[in-house]
Amino acid sequence: MTRNIKIKAGIIVVVILVCIYGIIGLPKSKNELVANWKKNIHLGLDLSGGTQLVMEVQLQDAFKAFADNTIDRMKDEFKKDNIDFSDINRNDPQTLADADKIEIDIKGVPVTKSSAFRSTVNDTFPEWVLIALNSSDYRLTMKPTEALKLKQDTMTQTMGTIERKINGLGLAESSVQPTGRSDAEADLLVQLPGVDDPAHVKQLLQTQAVLEWAEVKDGPFGSREEALSKHGGILPLNTKLVPTVLRGGQQSWYLVSRTPIVRGTDIRDAHASQGELNRWETNFVLTQDAAKKFERYTEANIGNRAAIVVDGQVISAPTIQSRISDTGRITGAASQEEAADLALNLRAGSLPASVHYSEERTVGPSLGADSIREGLRAGLAGLVAVVLFMLFYYRRSGINATLALVLNAIILIAALSYFDATLTLPGIAGVILTIGMAVDSNVLIFERIREELRAGKAVVAAVDAGFSKAFLTIIDTHVTTVVSCAFLFIFGTGPVKGFAVTLVIGLIANIFTAIFVSKTIFDFELAGKRQVAALSI
Amino acid sequence: MELFRNTNYDFLGKKWPFIILSLILTAAGLVSLALKGGPRYGIDFKGGALVTVAFAERPPVDKVRAALAGKLPVDVQEVYGSAGAPQDIIGTDVRDDVALQAARQTIVDSLTATFGKANGKYNLDAGGADALADKLRDPLQAASVPMSDQQLHDLARNIIDYRTQHSGMIRNLDELRSVPGVTPQILNVLKQVTYPEPFAVVKTEVVGPKIGAELQRKAILAVLYALGGMLVYIAFRFEWIYGAAAVIAVFHDTIITIGLFSLFNKEISLTVVAALLTLVGYSMNDTIVTFDRIRENLKLHRREGLEPLINLSVNQTLSRTVLTSGLTLLTALALFLFGGQVLNGFSFALVCGIIVGTYSSVFVASPILIFWHNFLEGRKRPMAGPPPSASKEPASGPRPPAAPKAPKESKTTPKENARRGTAKVK
Numbered sequence: 001m002t003r004n005i006k007i008k009a010g011i012i013v014v015v016i017l018v019c020i021y022g023i024i025g026l027p028k029s030k031n032e033l034v035a036n037w038k039k040n041i042h043l044g045l046d047l048s049g050g051t052q053l054v055m056e057v058q059l060q061d062a063f064k065a066f067a068d069n070t071i072d073r074m075k076d077e078f079k080k081d082n083i084d085f086s087d088i089n090r091n092d093p094q095t096l097a098d099a100d101k102i103e104i105d106i107k108g109v110p111v112t113k114s115s116a117f118r119s120t121v122n123d124t125f126p127e128w129v130l131i132a133l134n135s136s137d138y139r140l141t142m143k144p145t146e147a148l149k150l151k152q153d154t155m156t157q158t159m160g161t162i163e164r165k166i167n168g169l170g171l172a173e174s175s176v177q178p179t180g181r182s183d184a185e186a187d188l189l190v191q192l193p194g195v196d197d198p199a200h201v202k203q204l205l206q207t208q209a210v211l212e213w214a215e216v217k218d219g220p221f222g223s224r225e226e227a228l229s230k231h232g233g234i235l236p237l238n239t240k241l242v243p244t245v246l247r248g249g250q251q252s253w254y255l256v257s258r259t260p261i262v263r264g265t266d267i268r269d270a271h272a273s274q275g276e277l278n279r280w281e282t283n284f285v286l287t288q289d290a291a292k293k294f295e296r297y298t299e300a301n302i303g304n305r306a307a308i309v310v311d312g313q314v315i316s317a318p319t320i321q322s323r324i325s326d327t328g329r330i331t332g333a334a335s336q337e338e339a340a341d342l343a344l345n346l347r348a349g350s351l352p353a354s355v356h357y358s359e360e361r362t363v364g365p366s367l368g369a370d371s372i373r374e375g376l377r378a379g380l381a382g383l384v385a386v387v388l389f390m391l392f393y394y395r396r397s398g399i400n401a402t403l404a405l406v407l408n409a410i411i412l413i414a415a416l417s418y419f420d421a422t423l424t425l426p427g428i429a430g431v432i433l434t435i436g437m438a439v440d441s442n443v444l445i446f447e448r449i450r451e452e453l454r455a456g457k458a459v460v461a462a463v464d465a466g467f468s469k470a471f472l473t474i475i476d477t478h479v480t481t482v483v484s485c486a487f488l489f490i491f492g493t494g495p496v497k498g499f500a501v502t503l504v505i506g507l508i509a510n511i512f513t514a515i516f517v518s519k520t521i522f523d524f525e526l527a528g529k530r531q532v533a534a535l536s537i
Numbered sequence: 538m539e540l541f542r543n544t545n546y547d548f549l550g551k552k553w554p555f556i557i558l559s560l561i562l563t564a565a566g567l568v569s570l571a572l573k574g575g576p577r578y579g580i581d582f583k584g585g586a587l588v589t590v591a592f593a594e595r596p597p598v599d600k601v602r603a604a605l606a607g608k609l610p611v612d613v614q615e616v617y618g619s620a621g622a623p624q625d626i627i628g629t630d631v632r633d634d635v636a637l638q639a640a641r642q643t644i645v646d647s648l649t650a651t652f653g654k655a656n657g658k659y660n661l662d663a664g665g666a667d668a669l670a671d672k673l674r675d676p677l678q679a680a681s682v683p684m685s686d687q688q689l690h691d692l693a694r695n696i697i698d699y700r701t702q703h704s705g706m707i708r709n710l711d712e713l714r715s716v717p718g719v720t721p722q723i724l725n726v727l728k729q730v731t732y733p734e735p736f737a738v739v740k741t742e743v744v745g746p747k748i749g750a751e752l753q754r755k756a757i758l759a760v761l762y763a764l765g766g767m768l769v770y771i772a773f774r775f776e777w778i779y780g781a782a783a784v785i786a787v788f789h790d791t792i793i794t795i796g797l798f799s800l801f802n803k804e805i806s807l808t809v810v811a812a813l814l815t816l817v818g819y820s821m822n823d824t825i826v827t828f829d830r831i832r833e834n835l836k837l838h839r840r841e842g843l844e845p846l847i848n849l850s851v852n853q854t855l856s857r858t859v860l861t862s863g864l865t866l867l868t869a870l871a872l873f874l875f876g877g878q879v880l881n882g883f884s885f886a887l888v889c890g891i892i893v894g895t896y897s898s899v900f901v902a903s904p905i906l907i908f909w910h911n912f913l914e915g916r917k918r919p920m921a922g923p924p925p926s927a928s929k930e931p932a933s934g935p936r937p938p939a940a941p942k943a944p945k946e947s948k949t950t951p952k953e954n955a956r957r958g959t960a961k962v963k
Contacts, residue, residue, distance in 0.1 A: 049701075054748065184751075196738075197663060199642060233685030237675060357638060358745035366705030367589070367739045370618060374877035381875060382868035389864060426811050429883055432872060433815050436865040440822065443864070447857040454543075473829040476774055480825060481818040483770050484763040488814055491759035499811045503818075 005527055008520040015512075016407065019414035040417040044424030044498065047372050049365030050193035051201070054179060054358050057186045060099040061353035062154040063142075064090070067102050070125060070140075074106075081120050083113045096186055100147040104128070104140040111135050151185070154353055159188060162205060166192065187358070196364045205355065212260035213294070216305040216317055219254035220244070227253050242307065244314040254314050256307045261297050262290045272339035280339035281331040291326035299323045375428045382432065386439055394446055396536030400521045401442040404513040408438045411509035416502065426499035434506025437481070441514035445470040446537055459535045463522050471515060478507045541856040548851050548899050549844050549907065555900035559789060562893075566796010573799055579806030579882075582753040584746030585630035586640035590648065593708045593735040595623035604651035609636070609643050616878050622704045624739065624878075632746045641741050652735055659730055661707050662700065662737040669693040669731075676730045682722050692718045707733040756810045763814060764788065767821055775828060782905035783824045786897040790820045794889045803882055812883040816890025819865070823858065824898040830854050831906070843910045847903050862895040 027033035067090040086108025127146040166174045179187040221227035238258045270284040307317040391398040449466030488500035614626040659672045670693035772780035830850035873884035
């Protein structure tokens with residue numbers, strides 16, 4: 001065996017080992033092997049089951065709210081500075097595209113006050129640009145930089161709120177992210193693995209923060225297990241365990257009553273303010289009915305604790321000091337922002353702007369499992385048929401082709417694992433197509449070798465010529481397909497992108513296996529034999 | 538074993554029947570498209586809702602339609618899921634936003650009203666493990682079945698897993714005897730508080746009309762750009778006319794496949810678009826293999842006419858073409874036959890595309906080269922003059938056989954024509 005072949009064989013072995021490590025890691029047992037496989041191979045929602053939502057954040061809501069807030073503040077400022085006006089109003093942009101065309105018109109400002117008016121507006125409301133319509137009427141439009149900032153802030157806040165709510169539901173591995181399409185900056189993609197009825201998630205996102213005042217039965221406990229073991233592993237009737245908000249890595253658990261004393265829908269108003277020791281807190285006002293209920297309860301339970309549960313997490317568990325009727329406050333906020341967020345949640349619904357669902361896809365876990373089964377079955381059936389045919393038609397050389405095919409599949413799966421790519425149904429189709437192209441490469445090469453043999457060349461020369469002549473064709477066909485995949489990737493959406501990614505990886509792997517690996521195997525077989533009488537092809 | 542050895546079929550001599558067949562297929566597809574008002578887009582592209590419901594036993598389709606009559610304009614399609622489980626795909630193309638958002642709920646509610654057997658019990662064929670655990674906690678305690686929280690969750694998980702493995706449906710609660718952790722006592726509790734609904738929603742797709750139009754635009758753009766990209770690449774590797782011929786051939790394949798979709802009344806979804814692009818790549822692959830051989834033979838046999846030379850090239854690559862197409866078709870057929878409902882449209886496009894794509898390399902792309910060659914020859918004859926200075930052309934690389942002999946004056950014209958040819962494709 002020549003040195004050259006040894007080096008090539010070395011490269012191939014290293015690639016195989018790296019790939020296998022990428023797929024299954026270094027398992028010590030069969031269970032670990034399966035666990036690693038599951039960890040490394042990410043299945044898309046169409047295979048694992050789950051829900052995908054695309055929502056368009058109605059940014060114009062945030063702009064209107066911002067303008068309303070500005071108008072309120074302006075009225076105060078003008079009063080303070082003795083500036084008269086007859087009317088102040090904003091326009092009403094209806095669509096997302098018109099969001100930043102928000103305008104505030106101020107009418108009837110006396111000419112004598114115009115310079116005071118200008119300086120007040122410019123000093124206190126730097127987000128706006130002032131235009132004079134005539135001597136007494138003015139129009140405010142938003143500065144483009146400020147409009148952009150408001151858009152971004154709204155998106156960030158919406159994403160954060162949705163994330164918190166989803167996490168509150170205990171949906172692990174969920175994700176909220178921008179769709180990443182440049183022409184749809186207000187779109188968010190929410191993926192909820194394992195959820196096959198998105199109705200309650202959608203409802204939750206649309207409704208107010210779910211706030212409950214619940215009776216504390218026991219706690220706090222350091223962990224879920226600790227709480228369970230204290231009660232002999234069984235929760236008492238009509239109770240539930242609720243975790244506190246995670247702060248500094250610390251979390252504890254309360255056992256609370258399943259039926260709350262009052263609910264979030266009982267809240268009439270809420271706002272943030274600074275209380276004792278300048279700590280931020282959220283004050284709220286209850287509706288009449290709820291106030292009566294709350295009063296009766298607090299009166300009877302002075303000295304006991306009640307838990308304030310927001311979106312399934314305990315915010316605080318104060319001891320009831322006195323009878324409370326219609327107003328209360330929630331202390332323990334870490335910052336002004338947190339207190340204000342909670343107030344917003346309680347008051348106006350959870351999101352800074354309403355959302356509009358433009359896409360909803362749900363795949364039940366059973367359908368996903370069926371798809372995997374059927375896709376695998378079809379793929380294997382195709383593969384087995386192809387392999388059998390190659391072995392029958394090309395005999396010994398068919399083994400080369402089969403080895404190259406298998407290695408191709410291994411590299412493809414390993415690459416998906418290394419890139420953290422998600423395998424979707426179209427992705428599996430991409431894998432199957434890769435197998436087709438891999439077969440084509442081998443057929444091209446083998447037919448070429450046969451042709452050269454027929455032309456009377458010696459075996460070694462025929463193999464060399466076959467590979468080098470087929471090489472150009474293979475490069476041309478593969479590059480052309482990669483070019484079309486690039487366009488698929490750029491212009492395609494989710495699943496189509498997945499297809500393009502798997503196909504490109506497969507094609508690159510194929511060039512390696514069909515040309516480099518297959519050639520090395522041939523070289524290995526032919527090495528050292530100066531005169532090879534016949535080739536099994 | 539060898540299938541084809543030194544064949545010498547006169548493919549191009551028989552090109553006309555195939556070209557006519559191509560024209561007929563294209564025309565049939567286009568007529569079908571015209572009559573049906575364009576392709577039948579799936580909800581990915583036109584917007585709407587699609588709810589796939591599995592049934593324990595197939596109900597009469599009229600009953601399903603009647604259940605929804607007056608609530609939603611629907612279209613019900615009966616299909617079979619894995620293991621022959623009866624399923625109905627209930628589609629609606631309402632475009633009104635509020636109705637669309639509520640479509641899933643409306644369908645489920647209407648089916649429940651017609652087929653439901655609730656009696657105030659909890660439906661075991663919907664919802665997840667946590668919800669089930671919550672439902673069972675108190676009744677189990679009341680029935681004094683001692684169970685820790687962990688055990689309860691495991692039990693619920695096992696029951697839901699069992700349902701997942703059985704196509705998402707439990708038909709009869711007695712089936713659950715085989716589930717680990719279900720004792721006769723627990724089964725009794727299950728029977729008291731739960732029941733299996735005779736239908737279950739296994740898949741929902743809701744796409745707003747706006748996003749649908751957007752996707753449609755993007756898909757068409759993707760195809761056009763992909764074709765343009767390949768045209769440029771082949772023009773770079775070969776000659777403009779080769780690029781144009783290859784692109785016309787794959788365009789022809791795409792049109793015929795879309796026509797077949799229309800003829801067979803199949804829907805064009807996002808996955809089908811992926812398949813169409815696959816077949817574009819596949820057909821292109823096939824064409825390039827043939828062109829590659831023509832390029833090679835042009836260097837070897839300069840004296841021969843183009844038609845015999847192309848015939849030779851097609852014959853030389855014949856065994857490869859038949860083998861590869863046959864094997865790929867085999868994989869695609871496996872996908873079509875066993876790949877299940879979800880991949881049906883995808884694999885149908887592949888099967889059509891592979892067949893059409895293979896013959897278009899021989900009978901569409903190659904004749905275009907010949908027509909172009911003859912066209913240039915025809916133009917050359919009336920113009921007598923000295924041969925052009927071939928040295929101005931790059932020495933390496935192939936060129937259409939006519940090019941070196943073409944008079945200088947016509948040198949710009951073929952390029953313009955080629956460009957015009959491209960414009961026609963787009």
